[in-house]
Amino acid sequence: MSNNKTSSIDQSAPRYAVIETLVASAIESGTLPAKTVLMEGPISKLCGTSRTPVRVALNRLCDRGLLLRFEGRGFVVKGDGPGDPVRTALTHAMLGLSEEDSADPAPVTSQRIARDFETVLVHALPFGRFGVNEQAMADHYHVSRTVVRELLSRLQDRGLIDKNRRSHWIIGPLTxxxxxxxxxxxxxxxxxxxxxxxxxxxxxxxxxxxxxxxxxxxxxxxxxxxxxxxxxxxxxxxxxxxxxxxxxxxxxxxxxxxxxxxxxxxxxxxxxxxxxxxxxxxxxxxxxxxxxxxxxxxxxxxxxxxxxxxxxxxxxxxxxxxxxxxxxxxxxxxx
CATH class of the missing domain: 1.20.120 (Four Helix Bundle (Hemerythrin (Met), subunit A))
Incomplete structure (x- = not known):
C-alpha cells in the first residue's frame, strides 16, 4: 500500500470491510462526490477482488445511509440538492488508491484460500466421499502444508471435514x-x-x-x-x-x-x-x-x-x- 489513507486500514480485516472503509473515506473526503453512481464491476476491478466482497461492502454502506440504491442494480452516493445521478469512470484516485494499490488487504494465507476451498468442499459434499491431499492442495494454492493444515483444522471444528482412522482428511458424503x-x-x-x-x-x-x-x-x-x-x-x-x-x-x-x-x-x-x-x-x-x-x-x-x-x-x-x-x-x- 502506498503512503495514503489506505495505510491506516486494518490489514487483517475481511476484504468487504476494507472496501467499505475505502468507499466511506472517499465519500467523506469528497473524492467520491454526491450523486456518483457506483457499480460492483468497476470497483472490483480497481480493488483487485471479486464482486462478492464489493457487493457486501456496498450493501453495508447503504444500510449506513451513505449510499442509495439506483435502478435496482447499483448504488448512488447520497447527497442533497438538485441534479441527476452521474455515471462516471471510477479511478484509483477516487478511492484513495494508487495504480499499484488494491483493496485486497493481503490477509494471512489461510484466510485468502478459505473461501475458495469452502466453495469447492460445499459442492463436493452431495456427490460422495472425497479425500483431501494436503500436498496437492498446498501446490494448488501456492502455500505451505502448514497453512493447509491450519485451514483444515478450522473446518474440522465446524464439522465440514473429518479425519479417518488413518488420519487422512475426509469430506462427505452428505446423505x-x-x-x-x-x-x-x-x-x-x-x-x-x-x-x-x-x-x-x-x-x-x-x-x-x-x-x-x-x-x-x-x-x-x-x-x-x-x-x-x-x-x-x-x-x-x-x-x-x-x-x-x-x-x-x-x-x-x-x-x-x-x-x-x-x-x-x-x-x-x-x-x-x-x-x-x-x-x-x-x-x-x-x-x-x-x-x-x-x-x-x-x-x-x-x-x-x-x-x-x-x-x-x-x-x-x-x-x-x-x-x-x-x-x-x-x-x-x-x-
Whole structure:
C-alpha cells in the first residue's frame, strides 16, 4: 500500500470491510462526490477482488445511509440538492488508491484460500466421499502444508471435514439421513438461541434484515445465489449471534452443515424454488419486530421442519446431476 489513507486500514480485516472503509473515506473526503453512481464491476476491478466482497461492502454502506440504491442494480452516493445521478469512470484516485494499490488487504494465507476451498468442499459434499491431499492442495494454492493444515483444522471444528482412522482428511458424503439428523438438532437449538439473541439485537439491524429480505422477495426468480446466501445468513447466523451461550452456538454452527445443500442446489437450479422459504423468514422477522420473541422462535422451528423436507428433496434432485469437475487435491473415495 502506498503512503495514503489506505495505510491506516486494518490489514487483517475481511476484504468487504476494507472496501467499505475505502468507499466511506472517499465519500467523506469528497473524492467520491454526491450523486456518483457506483457499480460492483468497476470497483472490483480497481480493488483487485471479486464482486462478492464489493457487493457486501456496498450493501453495508447503504444500510449506513451513505449510499442509495439506483435502478435496482447499483448504488448512488447520497447527497442533497438538485441534479441527476452521474455515471462516471471510477479511478484509483477516487478511492484513495494508487495504480499499484488494491483493496485486497493481503490477509494471512489461510484466510485468502478459505473461501475458495469452502466453495469447492460445499459442492463436493452431495456427490460422495472425497479425500483431501494436503500436498496437492498446498501446490494448488501456492502455500505451505502448514497453512493447509491450519485451514483444515478450522473446518474440522465446524464439522465440514473429518479425519479417518488413518488420519487422512475426509469430506462427505452428505446423505438424506444425515440431513434429517442435522435438521432435527437445528429445529431445537436455533429457536432456543433466537429467543435469547433477538431481544439483544439493535432495531436498526433487524430493520436492515427486513429490508434485504423484502428486496429478495421482490426479485423473485431473479434472486442471485449470493443474495440467497446472504438472506440465509441473516436468518440462521446473524439473528442468533446475540446469544451469550458459547456451547449452544458451537452446536448450532456444527448442525448447519445441511445448509450447503441449498447453496449447491441454487448453483445448479437457480433460486426460484426458495420463495416459500423466504416467506417463512418474513414471518419470523415480523414477530421479532413486534417483540413477540417466543412466537418468532416457534415460527423458526416450523420453518426448519418444512425446510428439512425441502432439503431432502433437493438432495435427491442433485443426485441426477453429473458430478462436477473438482480440483486435483480432492480424490474420490470408494464407499
Amino acid at each position: 438424506a439421513r444425515e440431513v434429517a439428523q442435522y435438521f432435527a438438532v437445528r429445529s431445537k437449538l436455533e429457536p432456543l438461541a433466537l429467543e435469547e439473541s433477538a431481544p439483544r439485537l439493535p432495531a436498526t439491524e433487524i430493520k436492515a434484515m427486513w429490508s434485504r429480505l423484502q428486496s429478495g422477495l421482490d426479485q423473485g426468480s431473479d434472486l442471485s445465489s449470493d443474495k440467497l446466501e446472504e438472506l440465509e445468513t441473516d436468518m440462521h447466523v446473524r439473528l442468533l449471534a446475540g446469544s451469550s451461550n458459547g456451547h449452544l452456538m458451537r452446536m448450532v454452527h456444527q448442525s448447519q452443515l445441511a445448509l450447503v445443500v441449498n447453496r449447491v442446489f441454487a448453483s445448479f437450479i437457480g433460486t426460484g424454488p426458495f420463495n416459500n422459504s423466504l416467506r417463512e423468514h418474513a414471518i419470523v422477522l415480523e414477530f421479532i419486530m413486534r417483540g413477540a420473541y417466543q412466537m418468532a422462535a416457534q415460527a423458526l422451528e416450523e420453518h426448519l421442519h418444512l425446510a428439512a423436507r425441502r432439503t431432502r428433496q433437493r438432495l435427491m434432485t442433485l443426485s441426477v446431476f453429473p458430478e462436477p469437475e473438482f480440483p486435483r487435491y480432492l480424490v474420490k473415495r470408494v464407499p
